[in-house]
Amino acid sequence: MPLYKRITVDKDTKVFIWKVEESFDWLSRGIELTDNCSRRVEGMKSEIHRRGFMSIRHLLAEAGYEDKDLYYDDLGKPHLHDGKNISITHSFNFTGIILSDKKVGxxxxxxxxxxxxxxxxxxxxxxxxxxxxxxxxxxxxxxxxxxxxxxxxxxxxxxxxxxxxxxxxxxxxxxxxxxxxxxxxxxxxxxxxxxxxxxxxxxxxxxxxxxxxxxxx
Missing domain, CATH: 3.90.470.20 (4'-phosphopantetheinyl transferase domain)
Known part of the structure; x- marks a missing residue:
């Protein structure tokens, strides 16, 4: 299905939620992963985790980003190369991201x-x-x-x-x-x-x- 929910918190802060109902193959179409992320998803044993991982890349696309725009620090916290703040979540068949000029979770x-x-x-x-x-x-x-x-x-x-x-x-x-x-x-x-x-x-x-x-x- 397409994007499940989009929330505008304020002019600088938006939430995107995806309900994961598609197959891994469907979710992989049109998504270009970095070499590191390709290895990560290939190493995942859980199918729902693999599908959730790819759905988050669709959420990034909804916000105007690609996988290469995302990186993680030594504590495992996600960041975007343009300086925008991002937080990511995944629970069973729902995934979500929030993006803002402010700190967010x-x-x-x-x-x-x-x-x-x-x-x-x-x-x-x-x-x-x-x-x-x-x-x-x-x-x-x-x-x-x-x-x-x-x-x-x-x-x-x-x-x-x-x-x-x-x-x-x-x-x-x-x-x-x-x-x-x-x-x-x-x-x-x-x-x-x-x-x-x-x-x-x-x-x-x-x-x-x-x-x-x-x-x-």
């Missing part, structure tokens, strides 16, 4: 009950005792995890812990936005967060709060 997660078993590793569960049912708890925890993942990708500092250093302000599902704060190495930084849900998945993206869209503050 994005995460897509499937809503699964597995998150209930690992929640105490990334957030204090007592904060969510008022939720009406298990489904609501899974949804909220998935948003919180996605928000922390998006912020973590943006901050990119070794030693940063989800539970110890990143706090997500409580929110209502209907709001679609919240904020997050990092307390790390004696400094504090705050982040603006947007989230949306579709087909049993959650997408969360973030940017520094001083650069957040004015319309949403």
């Amino acid at each position: 994005i995460d897509i997660e499937m809503q699964r009950d597995k998150i209930l078993r690992i929640a105490n590793k990334f957030t204090p569960l007592k904060e969510y005792h008022t939720l009406a049912n298990e489904d609501a708890l899974i949804r909220k925890l998935t948003i919180v995890w996605g928000a922390k993942e998006a912020i973590y990708k943006m901050y990119a500092e070794p030693g940063l812990g989800f539970l110890q250093h990143i706090n997500i302000t409580d929110f209502e599902f209907e709001a679609g936005t919240t904020t997050g704060t990092i307390y790390f190495n004696g400094s504090t930084s705050r982040y603006y967060i947007e989230f949306l849900e579709f087909e049993g998945f959650t997408c969360v993206y973030s940017l520094p709060i001083e650069e957040a869209p004015v319309k949403n503050l």
